[in-house]
Amino acid sequence: MLAQARSWWRAVTGQSRLAGEMASEMDGHMERYAADLVAGGVDPGEARRRARIEFGSTAAAAEECREAVGLRWPDELARDLRYATRVLRKSPTFTAAAVATLALCIGANTAIFSVVDAVLLRPLPYPQHERLAAVSRFWKEKGASGDNTPQTGSTWEAVRDGATYLDSAAFSDGSKGVNFTAGGSVEYVQQQRVSAGFFRVLGIAPLIGREFSADEDRKGGPAVTLLSYALWKRIFHEDPTIVGQAVTLRGEPYTVLGVLPASFRSTAPADLWTPLRPIANGEGGGSNYHIVSRLRPGATWAQADAQIEAVGAPVLPKSLDKVRLRLISFQRGLTSDVRKPLLMLWAAVGLVLLIGCVNIAGLLLARAAGRTREMATRMALGSGRAALIRQMLAESVLVGLCGGAAGAALGWLGVKGLKVLAQDSLNVWQTVDLNWRVLAAAGGASIAAAILFGLYPAMVASRIEIRAALGEAGRGVAGARNPWPRRLLVASEVALSVVLLVGAGLLIRTFAHLQGLNPGFDAHGVISASLSLQDARYATSQSVNRLFDQSLSRIRELPGVESAAVTLSLPYESTLNTGLRRLDGVHADAAKEYQITNFLYVTPEYFRVLRIPLLRGRVLTSADAGATAPVVMVSEAFVKMYLRDDQPLGRHLDLGFGDRREIVGVAGDVQQKSGWGEEYGPVAPVPAVYVPAAQTDDKFLQLVHGWFSPSWIVRTAGPPEGVIAGMQRALEAVDPRLPFAGFHSMEDVRYRALAQERFQAALLGALAGLAMLLAAVGIYGLIASSVAERTRELGIRLALGATVPQAMRAVALPGVVLALAGVAAGSVLAGFASRILGHVVWGVRPGDPLTFVAVGVGLLAVAAAASFLPALRVTRLNPAETLRQE
Amino acid sequence: MGKQVDILQGTLDMLILKAVSLGPLHGYGILLRIQQVSRDALQVPQGSLYPALYRLEHRGWIAAEWGESENKRKAKYYSLTGAGRKQLKSERQEWKRLAAAIGDVLAAEPEEA
Numbered sequence: 001m002l003a004q005a006r007s008w009w010r011a012v013t014g015q016s017r018l019a020g021e022m023a024s025e026m027d028g029h030m031e032r033y034a035a036d037l038v039a040g041g042v043d044p045g046e047a048r049r050r051a052r053i054e055f056g057s058t059a060a061a062a063e064e065c066r067e068a069v070g071l072r073w074p075d076e077l078a079r080d081l082r083y084a085t086r087v088l089r090k091s092p093t094f095t096a097a098a099v100a101t102l103a104l105c106i107g108a109n110t111a112i113f114s115v116v117d118a119v120l121l122r123p124l125p126y127p128q129h130e131r132l133a134a135v136s137r138f139w140k141e142k143g144a145s146g147d148n149t150p151q152t153g154s155t156w157e158a159v160r161d162g163a164t165y166l167d168s169a170a171f172s173d174g175s176k177g178v179n180f181t182a183g184g185s186v187e188y189v190q191q192q193r194v195s196a197g198f199f200r201v202l203g204i205a206p207l208i209g210r211e212f213s214a215d216e217d218r219k220g221g222p223a224v225t226l227l228s229y230a231l232w233k234r235i236f237h238e239d240p241t242i243v244g245q246a247v248t249l250r251g252e253p254y255t256v257l258g259v260l261p262a263s264f265r266s267t268a269p270a271d272l273w274t275p276l277r278p279i280a281n282g283e284g285g286g287s288n289y290h291i292v293s294r295l296r297p298g299a300t301w302a303q304a305d306a307q308i309e310a311v312g313a314p315v316l317p318k319s320l321d322k323v324r325l326r327l328i329s330f331q332r333g334l335t336s337d338v339r340k341p342l343l344m345l346w347a348a349v350g351l352v353l354l355i356g357c358v359n360i361a362g363l364l365l366a367r368a369a370g371r372t373r374e375m376a377t378r379m380a381l382g383s384g385r386a387a388l389i390r391q392m393l394a395e396s397v398l399v400g401l402c403g404g405a406a407g408a409a410l411g412w413l414g415v416k417g418l419k420v421l422a423q424d425s426l427n428v429w430q431t432v433d434l435n436w437r438v439l440a441a442a443g444g445a446s447i448a449a450a451i452l453f454g455l456y457p458a459m460v461a462s463r464i465e466i467r468a469a470l471g472e473a474g475r476g477v478a479g480a481r482n483p484w485p486r487r488l489l490v491a492s493e494v495a496l497s498v499v500l501l502v503g504a505g506l507l508i509r510t511f512a513h514l515q516g517l518n519p520g521f522d523a524h525g526v527i528s529a530s531l532s533l534q535d536a537r538y539a540t541s542q543s544v545n546r547l548f549d550q551s552l553s554r555i556r557e558l559p560g561v562e563s564a565a566v567t568l569s570l571p572y573e574s575t576l577n578t579g580l581r582r583l584d585g586v587h588a589d590a591a592k593e594y595q596i597t598n599f600l601y602v603t604p605e606y607f608r609v610l611r612i613p614l615l616r617g618r619v620l621t622s623a624d625a626g627a628t629a630p631v632v633m634v635s636e637a638f639v640k641m642y643l644r645d646d647q648p649l650g651r652h653l654d655l656g657f658g659d660r661r662e663i664v665g666v667a668g669d670v671q672q673k674s675g676w677g678e679e680y681g682p683v684a685p686v687p688a689v690y691v692p693a694a695q696t697d698d699k700f701l702q703l704v705h706g707w708f709s710p711s712w713i714v715r716t717a718g719p720p721e722g723v724i725a726g727m728q729r730a731l732e733a734v735d736p737r738l739p740f741a742g743f744h745s746m747e748d749v750r751y752r753a754l755a756q757e758r759f760q761a762a763l764l765g766a767l768a769g770l771a772m773l774l775a776a777v778g779i780y781g782l783i784a785s786s787v788a789e790r791t792r793e794l795g796i797r798l799a800l801g802a803t804v805p806q807a808m809r810a811v812a813l814p815g816v817v818l819a820l821a822g823v824a825a826g827s828v829l830a831g832f833a834s835r836i837l838g839h840v841v842w843g844v845r846p847g848d849p850l851t852f853v854a855v856g857v858g859l860l861a862v863a864a865a866a867s868f869l870p871a872l873r874v875t876r877l878n879p880a881e882t883l884r885q886e
Numbered sequence: 887m888g889k890q891v892d893i894l895q896g897t898l899d900m901l902i903l904k905a906v907s908l909g910p911l912h913g914y915g916i917l918l919r920i921q922q923v924s925r926d927a928l929q930v931p932q933g934s935l936y937p938a939l940y941r942l943e944h945r946g947w948i949a950a951e952w953g954e955s956e957n958k959r960k961a962k963y964y965s966l967t968g969a970g971r972k973q974l975k976s977e978r979q980e981w982k983r984l985a986a987a988i989g990d991v992l993a994a995e996p997e998e999a
Contacts, residue, residue: 003946003969025913025962026936028955032914033932056933064937069944 008070018069022062030055080394087395094367098360099403101777102449104770105356106407110434110442111414112349115422116342117441118432124331125265127203128294133301134333135159135168135291135308137316138326147326149333151291153284154315155325159291162311165299166327169198170278170289175268177709177741178532181248182235188532188741189231191249192270195278199226199260201294209243209258216257217275224275225254229262231271249274251737252536267292267334283703292330301327340839341760344503348767351500353449355771358493359778361453364396365486366785368461376464388462389455396454397447404446408439421759460485486782487814491822493778494863497771498826498855499833504761504768505851506834506841511761513843514683514754520670521571521610523746527720528570529727530709531740538705540698541626547734548603548693551712554730560718561726565605566693568704570711571746572683572753574673575600576704580689582642583652583660595642598672598688599655601696601710607633607667609715610746617649617665624664625694632661636669638687655689657697673753681842683753709741720745760840772859775822776866783815784870794874795882808871815867816860823856830855898930898938900981903966903974906948912961913939939964947973 011018030051037047055061066075088095123129135155136147151159156170172193180189196217199206206226216224225247227236236242246253254274266273267290278284295304305327312325332339375388412434419432538544548566555564569575579594589595604620606612615636624631632653639648652660669685680686716723724743731738744752787794794807802810834846844851905911905919916939917930942948947970955961966974 004944007944007946021962022936024960028912028959028961029914029917029932029936031959032955054932056931061933061936064934065940068937068941 004070011066011069011071012074018066019062022065023058026055026058026061076390077394080391081398083391084395084398088398091367094363095399095402097777098363098399099406101356101359101774102400102403102446103406103410105353106404106442106446106449107410107414108349108767108770109353109445110408110411110438111418112345113441114411114415114434114438115418115432116346117435117438119335119338119342120331122437124334125263129330131295132202132330133166133293133295133304133327134330135293136326136328136333137312137323139323147328147333147336148287149290149328149336150287151289152287152315153278153280153282153289155312156278156284156289156291157280158311158315159293159308159325163293163304163308165296165304165307166293167197167201167296168291168293169201170195170276170291171198171267172276172288173268173290175266175270176532176534176707178250178534179737179739180272181251181737186737186739187235188739189271190269192266192268192273193276194266194273195276198273198276198292201292203294204260204264206258207261208240209256211258212273212275217277219277219279221275221277223249223252223254224257225249226257226273227259228271229260229264232259250532250535251538283706288707290333292333293327341756344837344840345760345763348500348503348764351496352767352771352774353445355493355496355500355774357449357453358489358496359774360399360449361457362486362489362493362778362781364392364454364457365460365489366781368457369785369789371461372464375461379462379464385462389458392458392461393451393454396450396458400446400450400454403449404443407446408434408442411438411442421763456485483786483814487818490775490778490782490815491818491825493775494819494822494859495826495829497768497775498823498859499830500764500768500771501855501859502827502830502834502851503837504764505855506837506844506846506848507757507761507764509844509848509851510840510842511754511757514681514757517671517683517685517843518669519571519750520668520685521612521746523750525717525720526609526713526715526746527723527743528711528713528746528749529724529740529743530570530711531731531738532709533701533705534709535705535738537735539702541694541696541701544696544701545694547738550734551731552603552605554733555712555714555727558723558726558730560716560723562715562717563605563609564712564714565603565609566710566712567602567606568600568708568710569672570713570749571610571670571672572750575688576708577674578656580656581654583654585643585651586646587642587644597638597642598674598686599691600688601691601693603693606690606713609713610670611715612670613668615666615668617663619665619667620690620692622694624692630657630659630661630695631664631692633665633667633690634663635667635685635688635690637685638689639666641687653689655691657700661691671753682757712740713746757840772862775859776862779815779819779863779866780870782818783812783867784873786814787811787870787873791877791882794877795879798877799879804875807874807877808868811874812864812867812871816864819860819863819867822863823859827852827856898934899942900974900977901928901930902935902938902942902964903947903970903977906964907966907971907974910951910953910963910965912955912963916964942970946970 030048033054034044034047034051037050038044042050066072124132126132134149135151136149137151137155138147139145150173151170159166159168160170175190175192177188178191180187194212196212196214199211207229209226211226212224216222227242232238232242242256243258245256247256248254249272260273276289278289293304295301308325308327316323316325378388379385415432415434415438422432533544533547538547552564552566555561576599577596578599580597581589581594583589602620604622604624607614607619617633620631620633632655634643634648634653643651648663648666651663653663655661667690670688671683672686672688673683674680674686712727714723714727720743727743728740731740790811794811797807797810798804830852831847834841838846901920902916905916905923908919911919913935917932917935920928920930939948939950943950943964947967948964949967950962950964952960953963
């Protein structure tokens with residue numbers, strides 16, 4: 001077996017050597033025979049002649065030899081491909097159209113697949129990644145279900161202590177910007193918090209040094225950190241003595257324990273790591289931890305899954321008995337938020353490829369009509385039907401390969417653009433590139449597409465009556481060929497386009513809805529800058545508020561500044577959510593009953609800077625400070641949700657500070673990202689409470705500054721450039737070791753908040769546009785070739801007194817009718833398909849009639865244009881000439 | 887010279903294996919050897935010799951090597967491989983069984999009625 005494979009491979013790869021050897025071997029044979037004959041007394045010329053005759057045909061012998069070493073099908077393939085090249089070269093228009101169509105489709109698929117591959121398919125870069133899992137809270141409710149990977153501190157403790165089949169570690173979601181000081185320069189770096197054993201569970205050993213021990217991962221443990229290779233290289237020039245040295249992080253000295261390898265990628269982009277120090281209360285009271293587990297040797301997933309469910313039962317909320325802990329693949333756990341949008345895009349781009357295939361199949365069917373005589377001749381000469389199909393498939397595959405190569409080139413360009421978009425809007429931070437996997441997929445898709453679009457036309461074309469086809473001489477009055485296969489293809493193309501267009505329409509309407517929401521504030525002329533206060537020097541409310549007061553008063557003095565304030569989070573961004581109790585009024589909550597709201601601390605001028613209207617009561621003032629009675633402002637949505645039919649002013653709330661806060665004012669709603677609830681869109685007027693920054697306590701500030709970087713917002717009268725420099729100087733004068741992380745206009749903030757929706761709408765819109773173009777080309781081609789086929793019939797009709805408009809209608813009508821059928825079928829399909837968009841569509845129902853009608857009417861208009869345009873050729877027909885032509 | 891006999895394909899393979907088992911030979915040499923040993927009773931059709939050689943080489947029963955022939959010309963020499971030796975042995979046994987069986991059939995006396 002092996003010997004045969006080797007011999008075959010040698011034969012295939014050494015074609016010219018093989019031919020040369022055969023020729024020289026057979027020539028030698030004949031010469032030796034001739035020499036023997038000469039020795040026997042035969043004349044040399046006669047001897048050579050006899051040797052050749054007795055040997056027989058060397059070509060036939062060589063052919064048999066090639067077959068003997070298994071070269072039959074490679075030989076036939078080469079012959080088919082040579083012939084296919086000749087055929088395709090002779091019809092450049094068809095070839096160009098087919099290759100271009102395929103190139104566009106494969107290009108789009110390659111680009112999207114590169115992202116899908118990077119995020120969802122490529123194995124995580126950890127040893128034995130298939131033994132890694134994320135611990136998830138699996139919920140099921142009203143037919144819907146889902147996985148939540150963030151877990152509370154008590155869940156983590158239960159898993160750590162109880163799930164013995166697993167080696168588990170906890171880590172914080174994403175990474176946070178912090179201030180890092182080394183060698184006199186201040187840097188803003190990304191810090192990720194991970195528990196002891198995190199790197200062990202991932203299977204990564206530090207390049208130098210060691211990872212956090214359980215003692216260091218405990219409340220009050222020593223301040224230690226691990227550095228990324230990139231940071232170590234950039235700041236410490238790969239100094240190996242760094243282990244044991246101190247760096248300044250968040251204003252405190254931290255001892256460097258080690259450096260991770262250059263190839264290591266954590267679960268979020270990070271420059272350095274600090275111990276997570278998970279606890280069951282405080283931060284751990286909310287779902288702020290993620291858990292990664294590695295299946296221990298000898299354990300099975302079934303055992304581990306059963307155990308984790310049992311471990312989770314006591315710590316999960318009792319009232320929600322439909323929730324249980326389970327294990328999901330770690331990759332799935334890390335990509336849960338981008339999984340659906342990406343799969344949706346993948347499906348859309350696959351649909352475009354399908355439409356492209358249908359389109360090329362239509363072109364091939366049209367060509368088959370023109371090749372009847374060629375096929376009939378070849379069959380008459382002894383070619384079998386299978387050989388004809390194989391020959392035509394070779395043509396398709398050749399088109400597929402050319403289209404695939406051009407598509408890969410287009411995809412390469414697409415990946416470059418998509419990379420930027422994906423990083424901005426999908427939070428994809430894995431390396432997206434055009435690697436061999438993507439190229440192999442593109443190649444496979446091209447070949448599969450070629451067979452998909454080539455097989456059916458080839459079967460149709462080879463099903464012919466030889467005598468009829470040769471006798472007919474391509475005349476016929478009304479085109480003898482059955483037009484229905486091609487018509488069905490065009491109708492299905494239209495139907496598939498409807499699905500894509502409806503999907504794109506819904507996403508565009510969603511984006512328009514979100515974009516059109518009243519922001520609730522005046523973004524014009526406001527710039528913002530955030531900075532990290534996760535800093536030992538700002539551990540108290542007093543120091544934080546001193547920083548706010550001093551920096552703001554300097555900023556207010558800057559020329560061009562109208563007003564300035566600090567807020568925990570900006571509009572359009574996500575913010576802290578917190579529990580609350582209504583202490584009095586109509587809806588007073590029972591002792592252990594909590595509601596949930598967004599929470600912001602602000603300095604008093606916040607509402608003035610953003611021009612948020614005051615609806616009732618008063619705004620916060622600088623008099624609302626630590627010593628005075630605790631107050632709070634609430635948003636209108638808060639009143640609607642929690643204080644409906646009540647008098648909000650004067651009511652008291654418990655916001656978890658252990659005091660009674662009086663509601664002194666109601667502010668207009670502001671668009672914000674909600675930290676909870678499936679009922680809110682990407683941005684929504686979420687219920688919010690505003691607490692004066694001066695009335696917050698130390699513990700609370702330390703906690704929230706670990707999660708959020710507060711923002712300075714400034715309303716300017718003139719251009720912002722001078723103000724930005726002024727703000728930096730003002731902050732530097734107050735604290736030279738505190739850098740702003742970056743300046744953004746409020747318009748920028750708003751733009752970024754809708755990045756994902758914009759990306760999806762734009763990409764799906766472009767794909768749907770491509771689909772519509774392909775469908776239009778398909779209809780155009782159908783009508784154009786039908787005009788060409790029916791020239792004679794049309795000539796007769798015109799000669800018999802039909803008017804030009806009548807003749808045009810006769811030709812173009814099938815196009816419109818087919819489009820109508822396609823739109824009807826497509827609308828039904830889209831009705832089903834749009835349901836899966838339920839979770840990304842906001843402000844519009846998935847069955848939105850406007851979208852469906854607009855898509856239907858638009859597509860019909862395009863179809864009508866694509867039908868009547870080629871029908872115009874009828875106006876140039878001269879009946880007399882057409883009839884004479886034969 | 888006696889009467890010449892055409893050779894069946896399977897038989898040709900066996901004869902080639904036998905011919906090269908006595909030492910490496912080029913194609914023409916194999917032809918000559920078979921004719922000599924059979925005292926010209928077996929006539930190998932020249933056109934089908936080479937496909938048979940390529941088939942046997944492809945199966946790994948004979949190995950080919952380029953060398954110089956008696957008249958200083960390059961020639962491809964075939965020799966028997968280990969696998970070929972095994973094959974020849976089993977084919978020879980098969981042939982003997984077949985020949986014996988046919989011999990038995992032909993030697994049978996007509997039964998007296």
